[in-house]
Amino acid sequence: MGEHPRTLTIDAAMSRALELAARGPAHGPNPRVGCVLLAPAPHGTGLPDGASPDSLDPHPRAVLAEGYHQGAGTPHAEAAALADARARGIDVTGATAVVTLEPCAHTGRTPPCADALVAAGVAEVVHAVDDPNPAATGGAHRLRAAGVRVVRGLRAAEGEELLRVWLTAVRRDTPYVTLKTATTLDGYVAAQDGTSRWITGTAAREHAHRVRAEVDAIAIGTGTLLADDPALTARVRAHGAASAEALAEHQPLRVVVGLRGIPPTARVRGPGGELLHVLSRDVSQVLGRLAEREVRHVLVEGGPTLATAFLAAGAVDELHAYVAPVLLGGGRRVVGGLGVATIADAHRFRTVEVRRVGDDALVVSRKSVEGRVG
Template identity: 80%
Template sequence: MGSQHLTIDGAMSRALELAARGPAYGPNPRVGCVLLAPPTGTDLLRDRATPEAVDARARRVLAEGYHRGAGTPHAEAAALADARERGIDVRGATAVVTLEPCAHTGRTPPCADALLAAGVAEVVHAVDDPNPAAAGGAARLRAAGVRVVRGVRAAEGTALLHVWLTAAARGTPYVTLKTATSLDGFVAAQDGTSRWITGPEARAHAHRVRATVDAIAVGSGTVRADDPALTARATGPDGVERLADHQPLRVVVGRSGIPPQARLRGEGGALVHVRTHDVREVLAELGARDVRHVLLEGGPTLATAFLAADAVDELHAYVAPVLLGAGKRVVGDLGVTTIGAARRFRTVEVRRVGDDALTVSRRIG
């Protein structure tokens, strides 16, 4: 780190970069932390309370850290450990963190307490923690005399943590529905065949998405019809396709049994059978397993059930330049009888993936 100097705003930008290095999957959020040297002389603004009033002068970077996944030190603890290893005293320092320091004891002690014990004099965070079990760190710090500023780079922090923030606030997983269709809206031909509507680039992209989620869910009918493996695979530098390092939980929804020889029972993530057709029960079960993000991959019955229950947060719609004319539709009857009652989403991204197109949309409101 040497003699690097950053403003608080610049330190938050760096903290966001560090946070993005952490895994997108898992029960914990991606968080980054940068420790800045104490302000001196006229740099010290005792009454700072808003993002607009933060110190605009560059200060020396003392240490930094980020959360590397469940069971590892939180970002603040990692930054404090970095400082200790360098023999740096952080008393009077400013901690710039992407998420409000936690105030609860889980696998690790509260970060608010760690910052207090280290003598940090100021904490600047981008996003408030919506998790009722962990929130309250800012209040604990203020009560102990630490200056706290919230909302610096809040929009960027919220964008980075969008999935986790949504799941943590309501206690159930963020739901992404993936579809792969022909131009005329079919997921399979009249004879039931569907491999492959989309091209290899789209399928590779879908596997990269799988490697970022906590669980993949399909209906029991899809298990019988397609015998999916539901693994996340990646192609190595040698050109050989292998299982990705992270394998999401494999979830089958429905009352029908899973065949003994199903590929789901092979190598990959753990297998969970949720024997219900009730969407809320499925989400409650997954939430109890600390699933923050579930990817729905099949088929139309499951997609229709979640859409009808208004339980889909995000759509990943892969569309191939293929025409079938007839076959199995991507979604069944949603009870919509007039255009005013249509289920609408907000498009956040459109990209070309090989010969196919991918549209990413999010629920409105």
């Protein structure tokens, strides 16, 4: 893992663990998790099982090792930290493990982390967020059964925010849905003749591709496929090139929704992510198919028919609205009818970020907790 801080309080160790977790990939079926192993508590200062995070030992301790999860099939954060300790020749008996997510208790691609911590002789585990995954939960119970003291909820809000997408998907067993739109100032996605390239500028399109590289799947309707023939790839600027682009390392699943066929020469059949054609117009069926494939985050890119369907179904968790300083005065709207007759029935979101992207603006909004939600 390279160099790490020499000493940290438990609270600061959780901040470090959150920082480590954020280094892991945002895409994939597994959560981003970080772990810091601290030296044993001085005699008599260890916490009782179930203690409040507010009563944690405020004194700095030596950092023994650390680790984070680097993606599906790689060691979990706790296992990575234990491996870091072994590589350094460090005995972690009696140590405190500070972890962003409750250690898992199931055997998947890797053994249970709770068992690994017990086997290593760890005496205390402090975690930020309880694991909601029914297949993995129970780690805290297994630790306690083995005599390990467990404290939960340290920096829980920060842990929840880091894992927001994954937690949402796992808790309800359907993917987190981000809807992307790119419109003119007056709300159009295409001119009256159907042309739409390019409403937004280069910087906005590059940002959109960086988002694609962080999601598990991109979805469009068959109408958009036939009209625009998109490749649905995540592209990045090639190293050392002013304008050339290359495929990003991670390519999301390409999802086409609708009953019409995909032409054999369509660009979605070319290099990029796997192609999935969902022969349905039912949003719940689409999300169900994606959940079966462990898709945690799907980016819905259009067109207006698919966007309207997801909004009308109340399935959109987050909006990425790119707005260009362009006026058309007519054309195709970004969203069709939503059955809203009065302002009280409006689909409301809360703005979490407004960013200038080149000459365009990006407004990021999330599902509102009050009133009717989109």
